Amino acid sequence: xxxxxxxxxxxxxxxxxxxxxxxxxxxxxxxxxxxxxxxxxxxxxxxxxxxxxxxxxxxxxxxxxxxxxxxxxxxxxxxxxxxxxxxxxxxxxxxxxxxxxxxxxxxxxxxxxxxxxxxxxxxxxxxxxxxxxxxxxxxxxxxxxxxxxxxxxxxxxxxxxxxxxxxxxxxxxxxxxxxxxxxxxxxxxxxxxxxxxxxxxxxxxxxxxxxxxxxxxxxxxxxxxxxxxxxxxxxxxxxxxxxxxxxxxxxxxxxxxxxxxxxxxxxxxxxxxxxxxxxxxxxxxxxxxxxxxxxxxxxxxxxxxxxxxxxxxxxxxxxxxxxxxxxxxxxxxxxxxxxxxxxxxxxxxxxxxxxxxxxxxxxxxxxxxxxxxxxxxxxxxxxxxxxxxxxxxxxxxxxxxxxxxxxxxxxxxxxxxxxxxxxxxxxxxxxxxxxxxxxxxxxxxxxxxxxxxxxxxxxxxxxxxxxxxxxxxxxxxxxxxxxxxxxxxxxxxxxxxxxx
Amino acid sequence: xxxxxxxxxxxxxxxxxxxxxxxxxxxxxxxxxxxxxxxxxxxxxxxxxxxxxxxxxxxxxxxxxxxxxxxxxxxxxxxxxxxxxxxxxxxxxxxxxxxxxxxxxxxxxxxxxxxxxxxxxxxxxxxxxxxxxxxxxxxxxxxxxxxxxxxxxxxxxxxxxxxxxxxxxxxxxxxxxxxxxxxxxxxxxxxxxxxxxxxxxxxxxxxxxxxxxxxx
Numbered sequence: 001x002x003x004x005x006x007x008x009x010x011x012x013x014x015x016x017x018x019x020x021x022x023x024x025x026x027x028x029x030x031x032x033x034x035x036x037x038x039x040x041x042x043x044x045x046x047x048x049x050x051x052x053x054x055x056x057x058x059x060x061x062x063x064x065x066x067x068x069x070x071x072x073x074x075x076x077x078x079x080x081x082x083x084x085x086x087x088x089x090x091x092x093x094x095x096x097x098x099x100x101x102x103x104x105x106x107x108x109x110x111x112x113x114x115x116x117x118x119x120x121x122x123x124x125x126x127x128x129x130x131x132x133x134x135x136x137x138x139x140x141x142x143x144x145x146x147x148x149x150x151x152x153x154x155x156x157x158x159x160x161x162x163x164x165x166x167x168x169x170x171x172x173x174x175x176x177x178x179x180x181x182x183x184x185x186x187x188x189x190x191x192x193x194x195x196x197x198x199x200x201x202x203x204x205x206x207x208x209x210x211x212x213x214x215x216x217x218x219x220x221x222x223x224x225x226x227x228x229x230x231x232x233x234x235x236x237x238x239x240x241x242x243x244x245x246x247x248x249x250x251x252x253x254x255x256x257x258x259x260x261x262x263x264x265x266x267x268x269x270x271x272x273x274x275x276x277x278x279x280x281x282x283x284x285x286x287x288x289x290x291x292x293x294x295x296x297x298x299x300x301x302x303x304x305x306x307x308x309x310x311x312x313x314x315x316x317x318x319x320x321x322x323x324x325x326x327x328x329x330x331x332x333x334x335x336x337x338x339x340x341x342x343x344x345x346x347x348x349x350x351x352x353x354x355x356x357x358x359x360x361x362x363x364x365x366x367x368x369x370x371x372x373x374x375x376x377x378x379x380x381x382x383x384x385x386x387x388x389x390x391x392x393x394x395x396x397x398x399x400x401x402x403x404x405x406x407x408x409x410x411x412x413x414x415x416x417x418x419x420x421x422x423x424x425x426x427x428x429x430x431x432x433x434x435x436x437x438x439x440x441x442x443x444x445x446x447x448x449x450x451x452x453x454x455x456x457x458x459x460x461x462x463x464x465x466x467x468x469x470x471x472x473x474x475x476x477x478x479x480x481x482x483x484x485x486x487x488x489x490x491x492x493x494x495x496x497x498x499x500x
Numbered sequence: 501x502x503x504x505x506x507x508x509x510x511x512x513x514x515x516x517x518x519x520x521x522x523x524x525x526x527x528x529x530x531x532x533x534x535x536x537x538x539x540x541x542x543x544x545x546x547x548x549x550x551x552x553x554x555x556x557x558x559x560x561x562x563x564x565x566x567x568x569x570x571x572x573x574x575x576x577x578x579x580x581x582x583x584x585x586x587x588x589x590x591x592x593x594x595x596x597x598x599x600x601x602x603x604x605x606x607x608x609x610x611x612x613x614x615x616x617x618x619x620x621x622x623x624x625x626x627x628x629x630x631x632x633x634x635x636x637x638x639x640x641x642x643x644x645x646x647x648x649x650x651x652x653x654x655x656x657x658x659x660x661x662x663x664x665x666x667x668x669x670x671x672x673x674x675x676x677x678x679x680x681x682x683x684x685x686x687x688x689x690x691x692x693x694x695x696x697x698x699x700x701x702x703x704x705x706x707x708x709x710x711x712x713x714x715x716x
Contacts, residue, residue: 136674136676138674138676138677138681139676139677139680141677141681142677142684145684145688146684146687149684149687152691152695153691159698161702162714164695164698165711165712165714168648168695168708168711169714171688171691171692172642172651172655172692175655175688175692176639176642179658179659179662182662183635183662183665186662186665186666186669186670186673187669189669189670190669190670193670204674219610223610246714247714250714251714
């Protein structure tokens with residue numbers, strides 16, 4: 001059973017990618033993606049149920065393994081992938097209608113652009129799933145690097161000068177960052193190699209390393225963790241290594257940007273958490289905590305001025321993502337039972353809420369043919385009766401306003417901060433979050449509300465409309481009711497983070 | 501023997517910093533990778549680590565032959581100016597590289613455990629220092645080079661430093677990880693190569709400092 005699940009989760013996206021590559025028509029590609037990701041979500045739910053019932057599962061001598069933390073990340077990745085694939089159908093059809101692609105008589109350019117999206121996206125998702133399921137830290141690094149490589153051409157998708165610029169920065173900054181993470185992985189291996197059998201593959205397996213972590217070489221492990229934090233922090237877009245993020249998020253097609261923000265962020269943080277557990281077991285909590293708190297506060301702080309004076313709403317979302325990455329890092333840094341729980345709750349809620357914000361922004365951008373605030377004269381709500389209000393609601397949800405779920409997770413993280421005697425960072429975090437809330441809300445309210453500028457009505461595409469309404473209902477429900485099994489899974493994953 | 505070869509690797513890296521011509525730079529990188537394969541072979545032979553032969557072979561075929569050929573073709577195809585035009589002038593760059601090498605030695609020193617004689621690190625402490633220096637100098641090159649293709653080359657030489665660190669510290673990573681890293685490297689160079697080509701087509705230049713339209 002476990003073997004079928006783990007293998008199936010990795011095989012489904014590969015198969016979907018290959019089939020989409022062979023497909024001839026747009027309709028076929030859309031169907032393959034939808035069916036593939038729906039099947040993936042079912043498998044991910046089954047895996048989570050299996051892990052909850054029977055504990056961790058592994059196959060092939062522990063080459064692939066899933067504990068509750070991996071199961072949570074797989075579940076969220078599958079959810080985001082499905083939501084994005086539903087939205088993508090409407091999004092790219094509208095792109096085609098707006099003549100965004102260079103077209104020749106036979107529509108060949110359009111089809112080849114769509115080919116690129118529909119066959120690279122499953123590969124991209126496959127790499128993310130492998131990150132969560134690989135037990136070997138070296139293989140995990142390879143998978144994270146693969147997420148970068150698979151998404152470079154998705155970012156340069158539109159072929160504009162600016163999108164090529166964004167893709168280049170993404171590839172180069174990501175490449176350098178990940179080389180630091182590789183160095184950190186090598187050093188971890190070195191600090192452990194006198195304990196476990198090195199010549200075999202299992203020498204880098206997390207499940208083996210975690211048992212021996214207290215005997216690791218301490219100096220080496222310190223350096224290793226710093227390198228890992230810088231490396232996977234770059235991938236997660238933690239300040240000051242965040243510079244690729246606004247460019248990539250504003251230039252990529254909306255479904256890709258949503259996946260980068262809601263799923264890749266999780267994978268990078270997942271990699272960081274695995275090393276965090278090893279480091280705290282080896283050196284005790286303070287060393288990692290101090291570093292994490294500094295980087296977390298820096299990320300939240302860096303986001304503030306850019307949110308306040310932002311000119312483009314797509315870039316605004318990127319700074320929001322830097323801010324949320326920082327909040328999660330802070331949760332990890334505050335530590336303790338509450339910190340770990342708050343961080344994972346935030347990770348979950350963020351993955352579910354963020355795509356909604358991206359979809360709204362995408363609808364408005366396609367409507368206005370621009371993502372600059374000054375091009376919009378306000379009053380979007382008059383021409384977009386669905387996207388407009390949901391955009392406002394999603395903004396409130398993402399900035400952590402009650403009753404939405406992200407308020408609960410941010411509150412949990414703050415309680416961890418105050419409980420763990422991190423008064424100053426926690427107070428600073430509140431101040432910065434309030435500033436971001438104000439900036440964000442003012443921008444989006446100005447965009448959505450106001451007098452009718454007389455734009456033609458939009459919001460007619462059913463794919464875009466219903467993916468928005470569906471996801472919005474999930475976000476609303478989540479504010480009041482977190483399903484029991486999901487909460488159990490998160491609690492269980494929090495125990496993994498604390499190394500129990 | 502290993503230390504001598506490692507020293508040559510470092511010399512080549514610094515030569516790359518001081519080099520003005522693009523094609524020569526690619527060839528220096530090829531020579532560096534060739535030496536690295538030699539080091540891997542030597543370590544494999546003396547320490548009975550058979551899987552390192554495979555890593556050595558891959559280094560030789562990929563980094564010393566295939567990638568340089570691909571990169572040189574790319575240079576010819578897009579017909580760019582040969583000179584590199586770094587942001588920092590050559591003498592100062594060389595001085596900084598020297599400084600970075602010192603840093604490498606200081607950092608490597610903290611790994612030295614005199615009591616721990618069986619550790620491979622005691623065998624190649626100099627090698628580790630060289631590896632860290634390669635990494636830092638590669639990093640420095642990334643920052644100061646304007647030509648897109650030079651950044652790719654700097655990334656590759658940085659990766660060479662990592663490979664050297666891996667073989668000198670632990671006789672290499674487990675084989676499947678090593679294979680995966682090589683595969684990633686190959687794909688990365690292909691992806692970056694295509695991007696370089698498109699940058700050239702779109703901006704009519706390879707100067708990445710022209711990529712500055714996205715701000716804020």
